[in-house]
Amino acid sequence: MQNIIDRFISYVKIDTQSDPNSNTTPSTEKQWNLANKLAEELKAIGMEDVSIDENAYVMATLPSNLDREVPTIGFISHFDTSPDFSGTNVNPQIIENYDGNDIILNEEKNIILSPNYFSDLKQYKGQTLITTDGNTLLGADDKAGITEIVTAMEYLINNAHIHHGPVRVAFTPDEEIGRGAHKFDVKKFGAQWAYTMDGSQIGELEYENFNAASVKIKVQGKSVHPGYAKGKMINAVIIANEFLSLMPKKEMPQFTSYREGFFHFYDFKGDVEYAEINGIIRDHDRDKFDARKELLQRVVFDLTERFGDIISIEIKDQYYNMKEKIEPVMHIVDIAEQAMKDLEIEPLIKPIRGGTDGSQLSYMGLPCPNIFAGGHNFHGRYEYVPVESMKRATDVIVKIIELTAKYYNDEA
Template structure:
């Protein structure tokens, strides 16, 4: 397990924060530092066909070691970290044999990782916990996934008695800003299906995610002297607020869970002359997703009838529920579930209340469920990952590769 810890720490110490305001791919030059390191490391451990393209997508092959035809499968993780919190000068802390109490991340600033608030910690008593020092994020999202994939490939290379078909792996930039799959070359990757190693706690296995759309509402008002405004002023802020007041009150993130969808407006800016509000729509059910879009259109129509053509809406679909693409090939989920069961890991099959590169890739022709990578509290100073969880995820990868070969032998 020490090799996993050392490998993980070598990755997280490289700053790979992505930038949503950049138009380049990758969105930050510093992502190249880890991309290049990974390409060289894959060559060192014995992977073949190692490539890194002009957009920093890293790919490599583990050739089959059996003489019958087995589908090529893949494993994918992203190397960028979230722009929500600093990823520079990460100084991980390693807590061996965690006692189950508070972990002081930063004594000077009194930053404490406590199971009284983050109750998931309680299940890792006695394990080795890797945390931040309280001033940065950790980067387990998704450098834990990268660690697990590289370690699993190295293990398979070093243990040729484990029979397997061809395996492709890929590491991508800019997932945290929604672009991880945008320039992914599915044809070059050449796998029939793949798994993203980008989930959280041990056992997570996800093949459903939100349908998603972005929303922008614009109001054009008229500003006149308030002392003489009667019948003349049109206050864009007031009308924008009226639009927000028409939303279903309980269909917002703070009131929803499981498969419940929501409206979420997260930005409001403007003045009397011009107001703009930005938000998102999310729902696992495609019909309900479409109904949410239709509701917003009706709200705009109602306001237009009352105030004239001064309010407009732009709705852009962002991604769809990958369940539609994975249900026809459910054996790829079954194999992952069986791998966990064989390793005495209880599968936690649940919908993702968010998006994933796997969703976009599934609609690009590469069905791609998501598997746990082991980390918790992503995108902030309280992020942590148990080393044992990374070891279990590594074992799951190896077992999936092994079971795929066995599945197709049995099918034959």
């Protein structure tokens, strides 16, 4: 497993944080550093048709070694990390033979990764964990996925006796800011279907995700000297707070799970003259998703009736539930499920409480379920990944490729 550890650490040490406020692709110049490294590494291990386009999308081909037609399938991961937490100077720590107790990430700052709080840790007792040093995120989301794809391709190249059809791989920028698939060239990629290696816990297999929209509320107030403000001042902060007070209190992320949707308001800034709220809407059910948007518009309308035309709302759909695009081709999920069972991995088929490049790609004509990459506690200092989970994800990729070749031989 040392090759997996070395490869993963070489990736996470490169800062690739994306920036939602940028209009370029990739959104940060530093993402090119890993994109270029990946393109060169794919060439070095023997992949063909390696390309990197003007937007930093990296693609490559593992040619078929069969003398019959097998569909081209793909594997995709993103190389940017979340803007929610620093990805600069990542200093991974390797915990061998994890004893099941607290892990001190940073003794000086008393930052502890504890199974008493993060109960998933308990299932990895005896395994090798890679953690942060408490100062940054780790980047397993989704450099673990990249590690697994590259390692699987290298394994197949070095083991030519394993029968496989054509395989395409791709690594994308800006997934963490919802733009990972925006400039993905599906036609150039040329796969019938693909899998994103972007899940968490070992065994995860997902083909449902949230319908998603962003929300921006703007309130234009009027500032007047408070001593003479009666009947004149319009306090934008107060009105913005009133908007928040009218939101369903139990339909927030901290109170929801499984298929329950939510409203999430994560940014508030303002003063008397102007206030702005940014948030998101999420729901697996399209009708409930639309109802959430209508509720926000109705609240804004009611506030406008009371305070005048000083409050506005902007709602932008971001992506949709890929379930409706996957269900007509469920054999692609069945193959992944069988691959896990053949490897004695229990498949955990459940909806994603988030999004994935696979959602947008599915609506662009590339059906794309999501498979575990192994990491936990993404986007923060408590992120970690078991090396054994990355090894098992690599095995799943290889097995899916084998089973696809076998499936289409049996079908013939």
